[in-house]
Amino acid sequence: MVRAPCCEKKGLKKGPWTPEEDALLIDNINKNGSGGWRSVPQLAGLKRCGKSCRLRWVNYLRPNIKRGPFTPEEEKLVIQLHAILGNRWAAIAAQLGRTDNEIKNLWNTNLKKRLLSMGINPQTHEPNSLDGSTKRLPRSPSTRHMAQWENARLEAEARHSTESSASLQVKPHEQINTTDYFLRLWHSEVGESFRTGKPACFSPVSQASVSGTTNEIRVKLEHEADTDFSCATRSDDGEGVTFYNGVTKQSSPSEMEDSSDTVLHLFFDFRGYNDMSFLEDQID
DNA sequence: AAACCTTCCAACCGCACATGT
DNA sequence: GACATGTGCGGTTGGAAGGTT
Structure with missing residues (x-):
C-alpha cells in the first residue's frame, strides 16, 4: 500500500519557526486543543505541514517541558534507562519530563561517545574486549x-x-x-x-x-x-x-x-x- | 582575521502502528 | 478483511554556534 503524504507539500514553508508562527500555533491550540494535526495549519493560518506543527508543539511549545542543560543525575538516568529500554526515546523522555528529541540528541552527541570512550558498547551497555568484540557479563x-x-x-x-x-x-x-x-x-x-x-x-x-x-x-x-x-x-x-x-x-x-x-x-x-x-x- | 573543524540541536523524513470507514 | 487516514516514533540531516589552527 502506498502511503499518501501527510500533506500537500507545494507552497509549504520549511525550516526554523518564527515567533509569529509559534504564536499562531499556540493561539490555535489554545482555541481548539491539540490533535487533528492535519487540519491545524489551515485553522491556524500556517503554511506548514501538520506534522511539522505537531513536532513544533511537542518539542518546543508544549507547556511543562523541562528545558536547559542536563544534570549529571539526569544523564545517569538516561544511561540506565537506555540500558533497559534501548532507543525508546519517548519512553525515556517521559521519565525525565524532557522531549524525546532532547534525549535522542543527548545520547547521540554526548552519552554515546562517552560510553565508547570508556570502552562500553553503547547498544549493549557491556564492555568491549580488546579485540573489539562485546564481552557478555552475566545478567543478574x-x-x-x-x-x-x-x-x-x-x-x-x-x-x-x-x-x-x-x-x-x-x-x-x-x-x-x-x-x-x-x-x-x-x-x-x-x-x-x-x-x-x-x-x-x-x-x-x-x-x-x-x-x-x-x-x-x-x-x-x-x-x-x-x-x-x-x-x-x-x-x-x-x-x-x-x-x-x-x-x-x-x-x-x-x-x-x-x-x-x-x-x-x-x-x-x-x-x-x-x-x-x-x-x-x-x-x- | 579567516578558514576549517566540531558540536549541538531544531527540524525533516519515512516507517509502523492505531483507528476509522 | 481491505483500505484510507492520522499519529507517534526513531533515524537522519542541515545549519548555527563555538572552538581550534
Whole structure:
C-alpha cells in the first residue's frame, strides 16, 4: 500500500519557526486543543505541514517541558534507562519530563561517545574486549526483572496518561490514579528505591503501608480479576517473573496470592540494584 | 582575521502502528 | 478483511554556534 503524504507539500514553508508562527500555533491550540494535526495549519493560518506543527508543539511549545542543560543525575538516568529500554526515546523522555528529541540528541552527541570512550558498547551497555568484540557479563536476575518492571510500568503509565488527559491542572503527584495499583507501587517508597537505585530503609510504617498495598492488590485480583490491570505471576522456568497485562484473569486464586507477594519481592530485589554505579565517577 | 573543524540541536523524513470507514 | 487516514516514533540531516589552527 502506498502511503499518501501527510500533506500537500507545494507552497509549504520549511525550516526554523518564527515567533509569529509559534504564536499562531499556540493561539490555535489554545482555541481548539491539540490533535487533528492535519487540519491545524489551515485553522491556524500556517503554511506548514501538520506534522511539522505537531513536532513544533511537542518539542518546543508544549507547556511543562523541562528545558536547559542536563544534570549529571539526569544523564545517569538516561544511561540506565537506555540500558533497559534501548532507543525508546519517548519512553525515556517521559521519565525525565524532557522531549524525546532532547534525549535522542543527548545520547547521540554526548552519552554515546562517552560510553565508547570508556570502552562500553553503547547498544549493549557491556564492555568491549580488546579485540573489539562485546564481552557478555552475566545478567543478574534483578536486571531482567527491571526490564519487565519497566515494560509493565510504561503500559500502566500509558493507561494513566489516557485516563488523566482531561485533568492537566492536577499536580504530578496527584495524578496517580488510585485504581492503578501498579502505579501506586511504583510511586511508593519501594518504587522510589527502585527508581533511584538507592537501598530504601523501610520503616515499620512503610512496611505496613506496603503490606496494605499488597492486600489491596490481592483484593483487586480476587474481586476484579476480570478488569484491566497489570499483575505479576511467576514464570514457569523459575528464572524470574513474567508480567501479564491482560483483560482476563490469568491465574488461579492460589497463584494470585503468590503473584501479589511476588510484586513485593520484585521490588525488594531491586533494592540493591546499582548496575550503573561504575559510571558514576565518569559522569560526575 | 579567516578558514576549517566540531558540536549541538531544531527540524525533516519515512516507517509502523492505531483507528476509522 | 481491505483500505484510507492520522499519529507517534526513531533515524537522519542541515545549519548555527563555538572552538581550534
